[in-house]
Amino acid sequence: MSKVVLITGGSSGIGKSIGAFLHQKGFVVYGTSRNPERVLNSVFPLVTLDVRDADSIHAAVAKVISISGRLDVVINNAGVGITGPLEETPMQEIKNNFDTNFFGPIEVMQAVLPQMRAQQSGLIINITSIAGYMGLPYRSVYSASKGALELITEALRMEVKSFGVDITNVAPGDFATNIASGRYHAPVVDGSAYEIPYGNTLKMMDEHVDSGGNPNEMAEAVYGIILNPSPNIHYKVGAFMQKFSIVLKRILPDKVYEKMLMNHFKL
Template sequence: MSKVVLITGGSSGIGKSIGEFLTENGFKVYGTSRSPERYPESKFPILKLDVKDVATISLCVQSLIERESRLDVLINNAGVGITGPIEEIPLEEMKSHFDTNFFGPLEVIKAVLPQMRKQKSGLIINVTSIAGYMGLPYRGIYSASKGALELVTEAYRMELKDFNIKMTNVAPGDFATNIAAGRFHAPVNQESPYKTPYGNTLKLMDSHVDSGKDPKIMAEAILKVIQTENPKIHYKVGEFMQKFSIVLKRILPDKMYEKLLINHYKL
């Protein structure tokens, strides 16, 4: 019997690539979007779900279980970017960002756990980011939200171990997607003391995404995780240096690592 997979944010970018690849490999895939009617050509069904709206989460999960009578894999992929000097990002934007990247995924997990507990099996994959392993300049709020999801996964795994429900993180680096177009950008204020370094860093970040790898690489990594009997706690997918930067943070003195980031971003 084909495994049933739910992918939040499955209408574009990494989520779409994962959904198409898993569909090609025999999985019964459902994606989600706030506006599913915009994707009539999708290769897998798109259900209505807004991670910031608990009612839509409940209805989506309930509808899927009514159709399939089970849910084997949740891929918490929906998320947004945010950039800017932390001092200049409005507090409401920070809270909105955490609602999407942190609290939203937790609400989706909460909605699927009763069914997974009932069937005594399940896998939850939280798509985080390599940026979540370090505080990046002008991406500090994004780093914080993804880092928070990484840590919560560590705790959740231990709480779920008695129910045969597995949970893991998959942290991508830069992939060629539309995340840059959809992220919140604090404006480059001409009167801001951060004008020059923020403007330069923004251009560098966008160039990294534009030259990023094919998101199918992420889809292939997700398939391997699903096929693993006992997934690890953390997976990283991306360029060698992006993954190696996490190793360097672990072994270098804090100030030396900070200096590497300063030099990288030409600050």
């Protein structure tokens, strides 16, 4: 029997690539979008879901289960970027980022776990970020929200293991998607103490995304995880140096690593 997969944020970017790949492999795939009626070219059905709205989360999960009778794999992919000097980033934007990147995935997991426990099986894959392994300048909020999701996954994985449910993280590096267009940018303020360093860092971040890898790499990685009967806790997918930066953080003294990052971002 084909596994039933639900992907949040399945209308574009990494989520769309994962969904199309799994659909091609014969999985029963449902994606989500805040406005699925605006998406005309999806090869798999989309249901309405806003990860900031608890009612829409529970309604979408109930709809998929009512149609398919089960739910085997949930991919928490919906997320949003945010950049800016922490001092100049509006608190409302910080809260919105955590609502999308952290509290939303928690609400999705709470909604699907009763079904998975009843089945005595299930897999939840949380899409985090290599940025969640380190505090990056002018991406402090994004790093924090993705890092928090990594730790929640570690803890929850132990809580639900006895029910036959697996949970894992997949941390992507930079991929060529439209994430930069949907990212909240704190404005570069003329005369601000951060004007020049933040402006330069923002250009560098956008260049990294534009020259990023093919999101199909993420699709293939997720497919391999689904086929694995005993998935690992953490996976990293991206360019060698992006993944190696995590290793360096473990082995280098804190101030040496900090200096390396500051040199990289020309700070």
